[in-house]
Amino acid sequence: MSGVVRTLSRCLLPAEATRERSDSKERSRDRDAHQQERDARRRSREIDSRLSQERRSIRRLVRILLLGAGESGKSTFLKQMRIIHGKEFNQKALLEFRDTIFENIIKGMRVLVDAREKLGIPWQNTENEKHGMFVMAFENKAGLTVEPSTFQHYVPALRALWQDSGILEAYGRRNEFQLGESVKYFLDNLDRIGELNYLPSRQDILLARKATKGIVEHDFVIKKIPFKMVDVGGQRSQRQKWFQCFDGITSILFMVSSSEYDQVLMEDRRTNRLVESMNIFETIVNNKLFSNVSIILFLNKMDLLVQKVKEVSIKKHFADFQGDPHKLEDVQAYLVQCFNKKRRNRSKPLFHHFTTAIDTENIRFVFLAVKNTILQKNLEDIML
CATH class of the missing domain: 1.10.400.10 (GI Alpha 1, domain 2-like)
Known part of the structure; x- marks a missing residue:
């Protein structure tokens, strides 16, 4: 009897061994599937985390667009940002x-x-x-x-x-x-x-003067807040590129050469340069795309304006000017008034600064004020 059992056992062993091996493979496949699922969930969490960080980073990024007619000082202002924030020229x-x-x-x-x-x-x-x-x-x-x-x-x-x-x-x-x-x-x-x-x-x-062609960017960090400043060429031929830069803008610094009230455009030799700046400003400031964007007016080249006011009457070129054409304060007030009138919505004050882009200390001081204005307006997004 025992011999029969042993014979049966020997006959059954291969079948049981096969089942055990099959069960072992199935368990192994299950473990692999569970591990793959865990790895997939981990990778998904990592991707979600990175995307969330990128979204926060994008929301925290202060993106400033420099706009204005040609030769208004945008590129000089960008050079100053490099100098002020320690990025020396190689x-x-x-x-x-x-x-x-x-x-x-x-x-x-x-x-x-x-x-x-x-x-x-x-x-x-x-x-x-x-x-x-x-x-x-x-x-x-x-x-x-x-x-x-x-x-x-x-x-x-x-x-x-x-x-x-x-x-x-x-x-x-x-x-x-x-x-x-x-x-x-x-x-x-x-x-x-x-x-x-x-x-x-x-x-x-x-x-040094070289016309900006295309788009020039400069990145810097102030108190752990990332800033990106974008300079776009101001000549008429370059302005179609402005629209490429309108997405995600935090603020626009609109540059005007305040001393050019007696000069005409290089492009057509007829249009007054200051009138051209006013027309561009009117288009930008009343654009619905920028209804929630802080637009700050920089009346630049104050050093040249101070000298020109002594020599050239603004009234010869702008007949509606009231006041003393050789008094700096009267000319400045008139310029601000001209640009302010271009705004359809004047319920809020026009943020403006008189600047000299080639004066590093002047730009350092002015940008501090501008930065605080921009950060205050966008504090909720920046703190997220």
Whole structure:
């Protein structure tokens, strides 16, 4: 009997072993499935956490858009933000600014030489006609740098021309043609800039003029709050790019060159520059997209306005001006009034500041006030 049992047991063992192996595999598959499910839930929680952090980060991000007509000072303001928040310019950037400055000087003098002739102003020294022809022959192909050794060839001619009363008289009538505002500063510093080992100072960088094409951004953090400042070209040809930057805007800093009340646009040579700024401001400030966006007006280039008010009557160009056209306070009040009238909804005060973008301390002080205004308005989102 026992032999039969043993024989049966030997016959049954493979079947039981197969079942055990099958059960073991099934348990293993269950464990793997449970582990995969746990891993999937963990990954899902991690993704949700990251998305939540990104949403909080996006809500906390203070996104400031710089808008305004060409040459209103937006790029200079952005340079100041870099300087104030400790992001120094590297060697490559300094060399690029040096090239821009060389071009600013030579092209600026070309404009003055051409204007002197068109305005019928005689040379003080007829020998300077040769220098004028030499500078007018300057040609720099796009993308090529002007080496210091090349620029040095032009320095004697530039120096002689800048001392000629004919060129100085043309400069005095610069509102009749298009001339960069920094040309005088650079020509006054020609000896320093003309040295072979010249590298631009901070002030040189702030005054270097190169039209912004496309979109330039600068990120910085103040008291753990992230800021993104966006500069978009202000020339008419660049303004279609503004719409690309309108999403998620916290605030708009609208820049105006307050001293340009006697100047016309480079683009059409007929439209008054200040009128153009007012028209752009009217479009922006009344746009429904910005109903919950703080718009702060920067009446820039105060240093130039202070000087111009003494020399040029604003009433010649804006007949409705009331007050003393040579009194700075009256002109400032009129400018604020002009822009304020462009707002359809004037139930809230117009936040505005008179600024000098090339003055680091002025911009440091003004931006502190602006930052507090922006943060107060957006405190709920920022604290989340």
